[in-house]
């Protein structure tokens with residue numbers, strides 16, 4: 599343990615796993631996130647009594663390090679197994695799919711416990727001088743630290759580094775700039791009666807517009823409010839990025855009408871500029887020792903909840919070693 603402060607930008611699963619591991623090792627760590635709540639793409643949207651998971655829908659576990667966290671979450675009622683085989687896809691291999699009880703956000707909420715997190719803090723520029731990082735917020739506030747960990751989607755990290763005139767000082771900068779993300783679009787519906795989506799309450803689709811539909815009312819801990827999440831296919835999200843929401847929602851609803859079997863009484867759209875990394879890097883995180891800068895998140899290994907978590911964890915382990 600040292601007296602060096604570690605600043606982590608982003609409190610999605612990567613930032614939170616990193617922050618918790620550093621804190622556990624006795625380091626002084628703070629997190630900054632532009633959102634009002636932690637979780638990033640593992641978010642649960644509430645409006646009146648309605649509730650939807652509108653980012654990640656479930657996660658899988660393939661690595662023992664992550665499995666030990668998931669076991670604790672299971673014991674504490676934070677996560678539960680949802681299903682192990684996609685409905686109607688008997689040829690697929692079975693694999694447990696977990697969801698957060700009462701919403702995917704229950705996991706980041708649980709991981710936030712005891713961490714020093716500053717929400718609604720959008721990092722605007724960063725500067726490294728005299729062995730100190732100065733992080734300037736859009737609001738004008740300034741935070742300082744000696745080690746910096748950046749976990750927003752990689753293109754946002756690259757932009758931040760470029761706008762701060764630091765990008766060209768990094769080793770392997772072209773590798774970082776090579777990662778591209780797919781756009782995403784989540785349509786959240788409220789129905790006037792239960793949907794016709796069969797148990798366990800989700801279907802993978804391929805109708806050109808929609809790739810996924812889930813009935814949140816069938817998920818553990820959700821209110822019985824007939825709230826449906828519909829994800830556009832990446833191509834449709836991209837093609838309609840600049841189109842009006844009314845037209846997009848109408849077309850998507852029409853394409854899934856037989857599965858709804860009910861009237862839509864309310865809807866909302868959320869567009870994700872950075873949904874999934876198309877070409878993630880092969881390493882689990884990036885570190886520039888001279889700059890005291892670490893980068894983690896789902897742009898490393900694969901664009902999934904588990905990989906993002908492991909990226910944050912591996913970044914923390916590496917920092918712990920180098921600060922010894």
Ligand SMILES: Cc1cc2nc3c(=O)[nH]c(=O)nc-3n(C[C@H](O)[C@H](O)[C@H](O)COP(=O)(O)OP(=O)(O)OC[C@H]3O[C@@H](n4cnc5c(N)ncnc54)[C@H](O)[C@@H]3O)c2cc1C
Nearest residue numbers: 608610611612632638639653654655721750895896902903
């Ligand atoms: C629609 C959708 C569906 C998905 N479905 C699945 C699924 O079913 N299963 C699965 O495993 N994965 C799924 N994913 C992918 C999964 O959600 C991500 O891989 C994972 O959550 C990424 O975590 P992260 O911590 O790397 O990034 P994020 O969750 O994006 O966290 C980054 C954080 O950085 C913050 N931030 C960004 N810029 C700044 C700034 N300048 N200042 C301060 N804070 C900043 C953001 O607010 C955010 O909280 C899905 C993603 C989407 C969008």
